Amino acid sequence: MIKQKWRILAGVVLLVGGGFFLGKNLTQKQGTTDSQGSHGMMGQMMTDESAPLQVSEQKEQKLAIPPLLEPTEEEGNHVTYRITAQKGAYQIKSGKKTQTLGYNGDFLGPVIRLKKGQDVTFITENQLPTETSFHWHGLKLASSADGGPHQVIAPGQTKTVNFTVEQEAATLWFHPHPMGATAAQVYQGLAGLLYIEDDHSKQLRLPDEYGVNDFPLIVQDKSFDQDNQLNYQEDTTGDGIQGDTLLVNGTLNPYLETEERWLRLRVVNGSNARNFDFSLSEGQPFYQIATDGGLLNQGVKLTSLRLSPGERGEILVDTQQFRSGESFRLLANQNTALTIKINGQKATAFDSKETLNEIKHVAQKDLQGLKRQEITLKGMSHMVSINDQKFDPERIDLQAKTGTQEVWEVSNVGGMMGGMAHPFHLHGVQFQIISRNGQPPSENEAGWKDTVLVNPEEQVELLVTFDHPGLFMYHCHILEHEENGMMGQVNVV
Ligand SMILES: [Cu+2]
Structure with a gap:
């Protein structure tokens, strides 16, 4: 309903003409990019044209943590993984399950952890009734293995790709890329994560215990009908689908409980068409430590981080100011994306002055x-x-x-x-x-x-x-x- 109203409103604004500036006053304020001074005023005005997100009335649920994918074969430096695109049904809202797509599961996908220098084979299989492809977003490799629109796989078929991991530690992701069906397939759930690890990143004192102090957060917006189903074709627009409901790792209204002082959040904007400005509920700063393709030279202190569709940002969040039993929230466009509950506190260290990487400045x-x-x-x-x-x-x-x-x-x-x-x-x-x-x-x-x-x-x-x-x-x-x-x-x- 909210979405329909917004559309009518947007239509009226368009008809009135010159409505892009006017429209800003009619839509929700989407946070600021003060910390990214280079994003011009024009950009802020224009990108604020988002459909509103609604506050979930559903009881909070524990954040789903994607499983780590085990190799089907491992011999010396060579690993083989099998990744299958399939149909599924997933409990997102209370009541009926949602018909979804997933990799090796009902919804979204696993985390595949690769090491720099490793020789990797991916056996990809399409169990969908339609064509798909497996695109490794951010991976440096030959185009024959990249999984773009020229490498679609017919239903029931498999494709094997081989490559050596040449790049440094990073949070990458994978999703389909078939012409004409990418948007619908991603929206229905085809998105997984690819972590690259290397010796250097392991020597740093960054939180790296998966699901303990190091969490992937795939942030997406989706809309559900009264039967809890996604209706891509009806809900999409020329400028993309913007759902009214926030999901993180497929979980509605998620929380996580922690005893750790520093949390590493690997934030992925996995939405089709919505920019997200991430901030913390008390306005407290956090440190961005990595961009799409690897660690920054040093943590950068921010109070707001904008990620557009496809972008990733790793952030470190300090929980020290909170006592056991207290909580705070990660916000996306001022809406609650994740509640973080403090349950005791370990005295782990992060030195914000530590050199994390040595990327050469471009002169x-x-x-x-x-x-x-x-x-x-x-x-x-x-x-x-x-x-x-x-x-x-x-x-x-x-x-x-x-x-x-x-x-x-x-x-x-x-x-x-x-x-x-x-x-x-x-x-x-x-x-x-x-x-x-x-x-x-x-x-x-x-x-x-x-x-x-x-x-x-x-x-x-x-x-x-x-x-x-x-x-x-x-x-x-x-x-x-x-x-x-x-x-x-x-x-x-
Ligand atoms: Cu565009």
């Missing part, structure tokens, strides 16, 4: 002589385009050379319908943000990235290294924009 002189590519993001709804074109799987848009670096100038030019922020994702690489509108990125974006939110009227420069050959996708990670053609392909030879 202008490093860019001399590098090839530049202009990428223009434009439009909204069905009018979206990249470089004024819609995706054509038969057309190669850009060429790059293996082993070279390029500067990608990604501009969001809005277009005649006005503008909205687009999360730009490039497959098979981790890049660095050189600048936003000519200014260096904020400290918490000065790490490895594979997805970057580009606000209206903003130009973001990216330093990209192409290590692997093949045809790679780049696209808007508002999944419905991707489906509407906001995608291109670069051929790395």
Whole structure:
């Protein structure tokens, strides 16, 4: 109901004309990005156009922790995992179970933990009645293993991919990528996590006990009908589906209980189309320690963190100010995402000054002589385009050379319908943000990235290294924009 009302409201605002600024006053305030000063005012105005989230009346439930996937085979440095996309039914709300999709289970997927240097085989199987693919979001690998729209698997079929883990410790994820069905399949539950570990990250004194002081948090918004079912086709819009109900790891109104002083939360925006501003209920600061592709050089103190669809951020939260029996909340757009209950406290240490990584700062002189590519993001709804074109799987848009670096100038030019922020994702690489509108990125974006939110009227420069050959996708990670053609392909030879 709320959603319908919002749609009518949004329609009226559009009809009135020039409604994008007006609309801000009619929708819920979505938090601030004060800590990310480089996100311009325009961006904030535009990206506040979200459908409201409702407060769950359902009794709180223990946060589901995804299972760690066991390898089916392990020999020396080689591991094999089997991952199956399947239909399921999952108890999300009280009453009827929700018909869902999942990997190796009813809903969402397991966490696959890989080590740097490992030789990995994934046997992927499609037990769905429709085509799907397995895309490893953030993994650096050859395009033949990347699982993009050219690598769909027919129902009942399997596909085996092989690669060596070359990259450093990070929180990555995996999801389907078949043309025309990505958004619906992700919405119904196809999303899992891929952790990379390495010797360096293990030596750091960061919380790393899975499910004890180190938690994955897949944050998503979904809408349910009176029978507790998801109705993707009815609820989606040209600018993507925005559900009215927050879920974390598939749990509605979740809580976790802890005895730990420091909690490491690996936050994944797994929604189709909604930006989330994360904060803590007492306004207390937290430290961001990692971006999409690995640890930052040092923890960055924040009170709010914006993640757009596809982005990840690892944060450390200090519980020291709370006594046993007290609780506080992780908020997403000012709504409760997770209640954290304190149950005693261990005196673990985190030194916010500790050097976590050694990512080289990009200086202008490093860019001399590098090839530049202009990428223009434009439009909204069905009018979206990249470089004024819609995706054509038969057309190669850009060429790059293996082993070279390029500067990608990604501009969001809005277009005649006005503008909205687009999360730009490039497959098979981790890049660095050189600048936003000519200014260096904020400290918490000065790490490895594979997805970057580009606000209206903003130009973001990216330093990209192409290590692997093949045809790679780049696209808007508002999944419905991707489906509407906001995608291109670069051929790395
Ligand atoms: Cu977009």
